[in-house]
Amino acid sequence: MLCPCGCGDSIELMVMKGVAPRWTIHADAKNRPTLHPSIWRQSGCGSHFWLKSGRVVWCRPESQVNRF
Template sequence: MMLGKTQNIIRALGRRIAAWRGRHLVSFVDEDPEQVESGKIYVIGEGGHPWYAAMACPCGCGETLKLAMIEGSRPRWSFVRHWDDTVSLKPSVWRKVGCKSHFWVRDGRIDWC
């Protein structure tokens, strides 16, 4: 029981540090958020089965990006949640319309291509 409490404290501290460093944090939700916050990547799904991820485009254009995570979808993204609730996405995100941003999300950081 003590180990679980310690892990929660460490994770909370990691989240604060990651947010302070400008990293994107993961948030698991059952349905689309009404407003997508900058700095968050929402993983939408049920029962541990992700359907898609949603995030504000990091270029600042104001668009909400939705990335399919359902098996058989093309293209399809996968994610890794890290100990501090930062997230990595694979493959890169490349918008073919609008702002045409192309970037990776690695350990909550946006790495521009």
Template structure:
């Protein structure tokens, strides 16, 4: 997915439980939810949750 901050970077998240770090994808009210939060440790350093298809920024 594209980083929601607008920096133009592509964020790749593993959904495979066989990976060391992975996210779970759920559908709530027909919209995607990710767990845990996404925290970029390079580039723009964005930190956010995706809940019911909306981005919620961690400040």
């Protein structure tokens, strides 16, 4: 898949059993994909997001997380 930030990079995720790291993929009734765990690009743009029901849900940067 292409990175949703718009940088143009291709993201390859392993979904086959027996490999690590591995993501699980599920499709809802409308065939929209959900991936688990989140996708966090450690190089390049550094995007960190979830794919839930076909939508990108961005993780907040550490600086925006409330600390209690």
